[in-house]
Amino acid sequence: MKKVSELFSGKAKTVYTTEDENRLILHFRNDTSAFDGEKIEQLDRKGMVNNKFNAFIMEKIQQAGVDTHHDKILSDQDSLVKKLDMLPIECVVRNISTGSLCRRLGVEDGVDLTPPTFEFFLKNDELHDPMINEFHINTFGWATESEVDDMKVLTFKVNDILKPLFSNAGLLLVDYKLEFGRYKGKLILGDEFTPDGCRLWDIETRAKMDKDRFRQGLGGVVEAYEEVAHRLGVQLA
Ligand code: ADP
Numbered sequence: 001m002k003k004v005s006e007l008f009s010g011k012a013k014t015v016y017t018t019e020d021e022n023r024l025i026l027h028f029r030n031d032t033s034a035f036d037g038e039k040i041e042q043l044d045r046k047g048m049v050n051n052k053f054n055a056f057i058m059e060k061i062q063q064a065g066v067d068t069h070h071d072k073i074l075s076d077q078d079s080l081v082k083k084l085d086m087l088p089i090e091c092v093v094r095n096i097s098t099g100s101l102c103r104r105l106g107v108e109d110g111v112d113l114t115p116p117t118f119e120f121f122l123k124n125d126e127l128h129d130p131m132i133n134e135f136h137i138n139t140f141g142w143a144t145e146s147e148v149d150d151m152k153v154l155t156f157k158v159n160d161i162l163k164p165l166f167s168n169a170g171l172l173l174v175d176y177k178l179e180f181g182r183y184k185g186k187l188i189l190g191d192e193f194t195p196d197g198c199r200l201w202d203i204e205t206r207a208k209m210d211k212d213r214f215r216q217g218l219g220g221v222v223e224a225y226e227e228v229a230h231r232l233g234v235q236l237a
Contacts, residue, residue: 001025001080011037011125012050012196024083025074028054032196034215036125041214047077049225049236050194055079056234057162057193064161066154067188069181084181084190087143090121090129091155094175095163098199099212101175104131110206116159118152123179150187151180158189166200169231171209174199195225 003016003025011033016025028047033040051073058070069081094101097111101119120137121129137143143151155178166173176198179191191197195210202209208216209224229236 001074003027003078011040013192018080022083023071024081026051026079026081026192028077028079028192032211032214032221034211036128039215043214043222046222046225049222049229050192050196051077051079052236053225053229053232053234054192054194056229056232058189060165061158061161061189061193064157066157066161067186069183069188069190081190082183082188084183084188086179086181086190087147087151087187088123089132089137089142089151089179090123091151091178091180092119092121092175093117093155093159094119095159096172096174096199096201098174116156118155120151121177147180147182147187151178154178154180154187154189158193162193165232167203169228169233170203171228171231172201172203172206174201174210195228200228 001018001023004019005017007015007017012029012031014027014029018025028051030042030047031040032043032046055073058068062068069084071080073079093116094113095116097107097113098109102109120132122132123129134148137148158178163173178189180187181190198210199212200209209228213221213224
């Protein structure tokens with residue numbers, strides 16, 4: 001499958017149409033951004049690592065029974081996906097407190113959350129992705145009530161699939177963000193699952209192995225992503 005034309009370009013990926021109206025190509029770029037695009041850098045190999053990492057995780061999720069948009073990897077930085085009608089919503093599950101949760105609620109960093117907690121955010125950079133609730137989603141028609149239910153069930157199901165996968169690789173899945181979209185009347189998982197959109201800590205040292213290394217200027221960003229991929233058994237070369 002070949003790229004036909006550029007549909008749009010986000011902060012980390014460029015999306016292309018293909019000869020098949022139901023398929024898109026996602027091109028994972030090296031661009032790395034934080035703080036709603038205020039900090040941007042090019043990080044060598046990041047597009048390739050994220051593309052391969054994402055395919056590996058999407059396949060695991062799919063095999064465990066959650067439908068995803070992922071079809072196949074086409075090249076180092078390109079993947080073929082089903083074209084979804086994306087909902088403008090981000091779904092976040094948190095297993096350990098950190099980041100904006102601590103800033104907003106004044107809770108201590110690094111505490112196990114039992115049960116894990118769930119948040120919806122509106123996907124809108126200009127508004128800095130504000131937190132929203134189910135009533136907002138309903139009132140403004142961003143998703144139906146059954147889609148809201150599906151997003152919660154599916155996002156937690158991904159937690160059940162991925163937490164053991166990462167812990168077997170010596171990593172804590174601290175939190176993660178998912179995006180869903182409609183495909184032929186059904187809600188399925190879209191976008192990506194990479195260390196750009198989740199937090200992963202080493203199980204022993206709690207060292208950060210995700211995009212917080214970039215946000216906090218810790219360095220070794222792609223090296224950490226490669227280490228995570230290596231521990232999971234993702235083939236990079
Ligand atoms: P951002 O939107 O945060 O800048 P990206 O650079 O990752 O993020 O851009 C990718 C864009 O493609 C996002 O808007 C995402 O919602 C959208 N997208 C991801 N998967 C699909 C899909 N299968 N069909 C349609 N759009 C998708």
